[in-house]
Amino acid sequence: MTLELINYKKTQQIAYISLNRPEKRNALNHQLVSELKETLDIIENDHTVKAVILKGEGKAFCAGADLAYIQDLQNFSYEENLEDSNHLKELFLKIYYYPKIIIASIQGAAIAGGCGLATVCDFAFAESGAKFSYSEVKIGFIPAIVSIFLVRKIGEGRAKQLLLSGQVISAQKALDYGLINGITSAEQLEEEVFDFAQKLITETSLQAKADTKHLIASTWHLPLEEAMNLAVVSNAKARSNEDCKKGIAAFLNKEKIEW
Template structure:
């Protein structure tokens, strides 16, 4: 069903599965992959049959960062061309960050530089125990500019500075400690556990409520407390009038077990 060249997209049981598909290049990012990831997210956003998205990689690693040929090509770009290229990466990361449906990254092998950003920017990230993580840009004289904005919000300034300035490689257990990922699975069980978690979200939680919660968090974190609370009050009142809320409350009061995938 996939119409893309650098990724594979399939869906099953209300789960959209995006697979980075450049295994011969360790799923390294290039301009085409960035564009195709942005396009497939737009496709999924408008597909009511998909409630949760899983992002994973084909081959031995999740994503090794930017493609070496791509990096070499950037050296020949003008400032305006590099600006346009950076805008494309920004749009992809912003699409993931603000995506109304839950996105889960299934990370194995390694997630390096931009690949690390791609993995940890998702709402949930689960990694196999042998996975290596690194924001390695400073080691080649580059800066992790775009991802730094999201990483600082996710783990705080102190941990972000430590990861971004050192370029250090950390294992999955340290990534969990830092808050980069949400869980660790054995290499053999990773895929099954991620799919099971996705199905659990679909079955036990309202899609509408999840989308509204994500939107509220993303649009209020930077506001002064009083302004943020005023937005939250309005969101609270609006949520009470939604069909999902009425359905959920009725089920709770009637002591009925509610399954949102029905």
């Protein structure tokens, strides 16, 4: 695979995916979304990787859709726009259901689709000066795809406040709303995110995290009894997993667990 708009590297069981269009503030277009999907496919099958950090090169995390790309969409047929929308939907679903933890590392702006990208990650950390906005309504567009995930993440009331106003919020407000998980200085952001990822890798089971993510994603919309039945099945299956056997044995023997 040839990557033109993505930088990708691995270090200490962590895969770094960097949006690499700094001159466009890492704005999304069809090619960038394609390269993100392809890179995630490769990492999913790489057993040396246990966590993923998603970031942007330059001064911004991601400024949403590329202006030239938006202009091109004006000439698309309904069928072409439907196909293009599905392209982004597939990326968001891939991240949401991804079996490995994905952490967004956010500097500068996360706007529109860029804010959506951060929303679907499992965790997100931002430098203190970062700004967030679902700004689509300000140009007569709708934040359709991300709305499904945002309501689930922070609740309908706050999601409406952000999606219907298009307001720009600070990193502190994003933290207060539950949109992100932590704030640090710009100088410390990379180190803080790395340390968090390493802590997840060394202290928790990869299989258990993957199964827990799948359970959460699969049960939120179900009636209580049906969700509980699925949880019971997941609980029973987990007991025969090698990670579970290893973890329980280490716990009973008072040994340090090496994940």
